[in-house]
Amino acid sequence: MAKMTLEELRSLRDTKKKEMTQRDSGGKSAQIIIGMGTCGIAAGAKEAFDAFLDELNSHDVKDTRITQTGCMGLCFSEPTVEVAVPGMPRVIYGNVDGKVARRIVKEHIIGKALVSDHIFDKPAADIIK
Amino acid sequence: MHATICDLITDLVQNSIEACATDIKLNVEETKTNLNVVIADNGKGMSTAVLEKAKDPFYSDGQKHKHRRVGLGLPFLFQTAEMTGGNAAIKSTEGVGTTVTFQFDPANVDLPMFGNFTMAAVTLMTYGFEGNLTIERSVDGAGYSISKMEVLDALGDLNDTENLILLKNYMASQEEEIKVL
Numbered sequence: 001m002a003k004m005t006l007e008e009l010r011s012l013r014d015t016k017k018k019e020m021t022q023r024d025s026g027g028k029s030a031q032i033i034i035g036m037g038t039c040g041i042a043a044g045a046k047e048a049f050d051a052f053l054d055e056l057n058s059h060d061v062k063d064t065r066i067t068q069t070g071c072m073g074l075c076f077s078e079p080t081v082e083v084a085v086p087g088m089p090r091v092i093y094g095n096v097d098g099k100v101a102r103r104i105v106k107e108h109i110i111g112k113a114l115v116s117d118h119i120f121d122k123p124a125a126d127i128i129k
Numbered sequence: 130m131h132a133t134i135c136d137l138i139t140d141l142v143q144n145s146i147e148a149c150a151t152d153i154k155l156n157v158e159e160t161k162t163n164l165n166v167v168i169a170d171n172g173k174g175m176s177t178a179v180l181e182k183a184k185d186p187f188y189s190d191g192q193k194h195k196h197r198r199v200g201l202g203l204p205f206l207f208q209t210a211e212m213t214g215g216n217a218a219i220k221s222t223e224g225v226g227t228t229v230t231f232q233f234d235p236a237n238v239d240l241p242m243f244g245n246f247t248m249a250a251v252t253l254m255t256y257g258f259e260g261n262l263t264i265e266r267s268v269d270g271a272g273y274s275i276s277k278m279e280v281l282d283a284l285g286d287l288n289d290t291e292n293l294i295l296l297k298n299y300m301a302s303q304e305e306e307i308k309v310l
């Protein structure tokens with residue numbers, strides 16, 4: 001890959017943006033929240049982040065947002081990742097390494113089925129807004 | 130404990146973000162004989178008393194982690210410096226800011242692996258905080274610099290997956306350029 005300039009970055013983005021407006025997104029997007037507290041980082045949260053990007057890219061999944069949060073207070077199951085797909089319950093996954101991140105993309109985000117063996121918690125309805 | 134230098138750097142920049150810094154400078158300079166890192170912020174800084182405590186492995190401000198009272202960031206830095214014969218220092222002025230610097234010997238066998246700087250940069254650039262982060266990076270004299278404001282300006286929404294992928298490719302291309310000699 002040749003060294004990219006900011007101009008090239010901008011024009012790549014504009015191309016993507018055009019494709020996006022032509023696409024009917026339905027306006028609802030899946031959300032991935034990665035716990036990037038110290039324990040999360042030490043446990044490999046950046047590898048999970050990288051794997052999410054790679055897998056979403058290779059399956060050409062659009063309309064997904066990835067945000068980071070600090071400590072989730074769940075050290076013992078780091079890296080922790082929260083996933084919200086419209087029409088599905090919000091789920092927290094624990095011990096998300098690169099492999100699990102790829103499964104979450106394929107099974108949960110694309111296949112609309114929970115990755116049950118890595119579910120840490122389903123917060124009670126009154127905790128989430 | 131952190132597995133790589135890049136994890137440690139991420140942690141230290143997060144300290145700056147947590148200290149409400151609006152301007153953070155990260156310098157990462159590698160040569161054959163030296164790894165030189167500077168993290169300078171204009172955050173809330175530390176009093177002399179807090180600074181002394183911050184070097185203590187059994188200190189964290191007690192608010193952040195409900196289940197843990199032990200900070201991992203700074204202690205890991207000092208421990209690594211001690212173990213590998215490197216240097217680490219913090220200068221901080223309350224209300225003005227904090228500068229953390231360290232120099233490690235890349236050839237030391239006890240030094241953790243350097244790790245993935247591309248993902249560290251992507252993570253830090255897109256961590257939700259208001260301020261700016263400027264990265265200066267060089268390997269054996271060849272380098273690049275990039276700031277969060279420039280990235281925001283080029284890409285806009287930094288939580289959108291497509292933009293994140295573009296940013297990752299951008300950072301990877303910068304890293305590749307300085308590593309291939």
Ligand SMILES: Nc1ncnc2c1ncn2[C@@H]1O[C@H](COP(=O)(O)OP(=O)(O)OP(=O)(O)O)[C@@H](O)[C@H]1O
Nearest residue numbers: 038144145148174183189190200201202203204227
């Ligand atoms: N850049 C900074 N500006 C102001 N205060 C800082 C800075 N870096 C560290 N501190 C202070 O030093 C303390 C110890 O930092 P350290 O990174 O070791 O632990 P922590 O951030 O509290 O927890 P952890 O990093 O494990 O999540 C912090 O709680 C904070 O009070």
Ligand code: FES
Nearest residue numbers: 037039071075194
């Ligand atoms: S990051 Fe683990 S308890 Fe906060």
Ligand SMILES: [Mg+2]
Nearest residue numbers: 140144202203
């Ligand atoms: Mg810290």
